[in-house]
Amino acid sequence: MNAFKFRSQVGADGLLHLNVNTELANTTADVLVAISRATSELQPVTEPMISEIDSELEKIESDPKYRDFDERAQVAHDKAIAYCKKGGRGDPLGSEPEWSWYWADRAAARFIRPHQWWQQEEALFRELWDLFGARQADEKKPVSRSRISHHLAELLHRHGEPGLACRWELHTHADEVLHGSISRRWGKLWLYGAFGISKASFDRLRKIAEERRAALGTSATPDWSAPDGFPEEAVRRFMFEDEQGKLAFSKALSRREFHLSRPYLQSLMYKAESGKDPGRRFEDVASYLCSLLPGCAPRRNLLDEERVSEYDLLVRNLLPEDSLTSQLFGRHFLVECKNWRKKSVGTAHVGYFLLRMAYTSTSFGVIFAHNGISGEGGAAQALIRQARSRDGTCCVPITVADLKSLIRNRAEFGDLLVAKIDEVRFGRPKRAPGAKRSLLPSGDTTRRRGSP
Numbered sequence: 001m002n003a004f005k006f007r008s009q010v011g012a013d014g015l016l017h018l019n020v021n022t023e024l025a026n027t028t029a030d031v032l033v034a035i036s037r038a039t040s041e042l043q044p045v046t047e048p049m050i051s052e053i054d055s056e057l058e059k060i061e062s063d064p065k066y067r068d069f070d071e072r073a074q075v076a077h078d079k080a081i082a083y084c085k086k087g088g089r090g091d092p093l094g095s096e097p098e099w100s101w102y103w104a105d106r107a108a109a110r111f112i113r114p115h116q117w118w119q120q121e122e123a124l125f126r127e128l129w130d131l132f133g134a135r136q137a138d139e140k141k142p143v144s145r146s147r148i149s150h151h152l153a154e155l156l157h158r159h160g161e162p163g164l165a166c167r168w169e170l171h172t173h174a175d176e177v178l179h180g181s182i183s184r185r186w187g188k189l190w191l192y193g194a195f196g197i198s199k200a201s202f203d204r205l206r207k208i209a210e211e212r213r214a215a216l217g218t219s220a221t222p223d224w225s226a227p228d229g230f231p232e233e234a235v236r237r238f239m240f241e242d243e244q245g246k247l248a249f250s251k252a253l254s255r256r257e258f259h260l261s262r263p264y265l266q267s268l269m270y271k272a273e274s275g276k277d278p279g280r281r282f283e284d285v286a287s288y289l290c291s292l293l294p295g296c297a298p299r300r301n302l303l304d305e306e307r308v309s310e311y312d313l314l315v316r317n318l319l320p321e322d323s324l325t326s327q328l329f330g331r332h333f334l335v336e337c338k339n340w341r342k343k344s345v346g347t348a349h350v351g352y353f354l355l356r357m358a359y360t361s362t363s364f365g366v367i368f369a370h371n372g373i374s375g376e377g378g379a380a381q382a383l384i385r386q387a388r389s390r391d392g393t394c395c396v397p398i399t400v401a402d403l404k405s406l407i408r409n410r411a412e413f414g415d416l417l418v419a420k421i422d423e424v425r426f427g428r429p430k431r432a433p434g435a436k437r438s439l440l441p442s443g444d445t446t447r448r449r450g451s452p
Contacts, residue, residue, distance in 0.1 A: 049099065053106050061110065069111055076107035077124050084131050092132050092143045101147050104128060118159050125152050126259050133263035137225040145231070146175040150186045157194060163254030166195040170238070170252070173202055174231035177209035195251045204244040209234040227271055227284070232264040236288050240298055249297055255323055257414045258292045262407045265289075269403060272339060282339035283312055285403070286368045289413045290335060295319030295326075298335070311356070312337045325414070328421065333364040344374035345397070347383060354387050354395060365395045366417070372399045388424055396420035 057076065066072045083090035083100045090100025108121045129148045136143035149171040157165035173187025191197040212234050216222040227233045238245035239252070268288060272281035283300060290298045290313065298315045313335035317326045336353050338345045350373055357365045367373065373380040387393040402416060423429075 049096070050102060050106065053099075053103050056103075057107060057110050069115060073107070073111035073117070073120065076103075076111055077120075080104040080107060080124060081127060081131065084128060084135075086135065086138075092135050093139055093141055097143075098147075100128060101151075105151065118155060122152065122155060125155070129259070130262050133230065133261060136229065137263045137267060140221075140223050140225045142179055142224045142229065144175060144179040144181060146172045146179070146181060146186060149175060149231070150190070153190060161254060161256065162195065163252050164256060164258060166191070166197070167235070167252040167254075167258055169195065170205060170235045170248070171231045173205055174209040174234040174238075177206050178213050178229070178231055178234070197248055197251060198244075201244045201248045204242060205234065205238045205248075208238050208242065212237075225267060227264065227267045230261070230264045230267065232261050232288070236284075236291060240287060240291055241300070246297070250318070253295050253319055255294050255319065255325075257294055257412050260289070260292055260406065260412055262410070265403070266407060269400070273341075278339045278341075279337065282337045282368060282370070286313055286335050286337050286366070286398075289403075290315045290366075292413055293317075293325055293329070293417075294323060294414075296329075311335075311360075328418065329364045330362060332360070332362050333366065334360065334362050335366045335368065337368045339368075339370050341370055344371040345369040345380065346374055347379045350380040350383050350395070354383060354393065357387075357393055357395065358391075363393055365393075367395065367397045369397050370400050372401075373397045384424060394421055394424055396424060 056079075060066060060072050060075055066075060080090075080100055080103050082088055083103055084092060086093075088094070088100070089096055090103060091097065092100070104124055108124065112118070112121045112124075125148055129145055129152070132143050132145045132148065149168045153165040153168040153172060155165075156162075156168065169187050169190045171187075173191060175181075176185075176187055188202055191202050192199075209231070212228040215228045216224065216226065223229070239249050240246070265285070265288065268281070268285045272278055272285055275281055287298045287300065290296055293315070295317045296315050297318055298313045300313055301310060311334055315329075315333050315335060317323075317329065317331050319326065334353070334357055336349075338349065345367060350367065353365060353367060357363075373384075384395050387395065396417065398416070398420070402420075405411070406413060406416060
């Protein structure tokens with residue numbers, strides 16, 4: 001292996017800035033070695049903090065109340081979550097924003113990694129990602145999350161999930177640009193070395209992130225709770241609305257569903273409810289959710305050759321091999337968005353959507369309808385059932401109430417679609433008298449399924 005030369009200097013921000021000479025690389029492994037060295041040195045000087053954290057973790061390990069490793073891991077997990085909440089020691093808007101991340105990393109090294117419980121480590125850092133995002137949304141102030149997404153990218157790459165890792169690193173690069181920490185270069189180094197993303201692609205992602213930052217405005221107190229304040233927005237626009245991003249998407253394919261960012265989804269839904277152009281904003285919600293499905297890439301506002309029919313979204317499954325997603329939803333499926341706040345979608349619109357599904361030979365379709373579907377005597381639902389019994393076509397409605405249940409129950413979008421398909425095929429689940437109807441299981445489905 002060729003030796004790598006590094007040039008480093010301490011910047012005004014207190015970070016060690018490192019230039020990596022990647023021209024000497026023979027293999028991807030060479031570049032990854034350089035990157036791992038670089039990212040390990042690109043840390044603030046935090047030895048006293050780490051020593052204090054290690055001391056606290058030793059107390060947990062020696063406490064007779066926690067005899068098993070899983071009990072110690074759970075206590076450390078709960079402390080990490082408590083620390084990053086408002087007023088906690090690791091509050092990302094407090095005086096020690098790094099505390100939560102270092103605590104989680106050191107706790108994982110002590111209690112989780114020795115047992116190869118990497119999915120528990122993934123769940124912990126995904127929870128931190130959402131909690132940091134929630135602090136940004138609640139306070140409307142910037143909260144950098146690049147350290148968390150970079151950790152997830154390293155973890156998933158190490159455990160054979162390069163597609164998910166690449167996508168997390170795209171979030172790292174976007175977050176670094178949004179928050180002015182591009183000098184860290186974690187995202188750029190990994191996108192180049194580990195995933196082979198071209199310079200043109202990550203330059204384009206940087207440009208989109210800079211545009212999103214500019215869209216927040218130049219006031220002294222921009223509203224960081226808007227979608228433009230989240231790296232998810234830059235990545236969504238890059239991967240599914242930009243030609244360079246569409247090329248990069250092939251590097252981010254995975255058989256697993258990508259993480260649903262609840263603070264970002266809430267921000268999108270708020271804009272769809274209260275912002276300008278509510279129809280397009282509702283399409284943003286649908287586009288984001290569909291893009292999380294394994295291998296799925298949405299395309300917007302397609303017009304057929306006869307210019308008769310326009311499709312809000314066409315979702316393509318680009319995984320080269322068959323998967324559960326392609327079996328359930330097909331290689332292509334259509335999405336219609338109706339953000340009608342004062343009425344539901346009637347029989348005529350449902351029937352026309354089913355006709356377009358038949359015209360395009362798609363067996364699955366989704367209608368995002370703010371207030372659901374109606375029709376006299378349940379006629380719209382009857383049309384859906386008839387189409388299902390006639391040729392296997394399955395059309396499912398998704399309401400705003402359903403989307404709120406995703407956030408409330410910490411479920412994934414794929415869970416919701418599967419539950420809706422089951423409802424069309426077999427009917428609604430029977431429930432006890434007085435119980436509220438819910439399509440989704442309560443609790444953390446990440447842990448239930450053992451995957452994101």
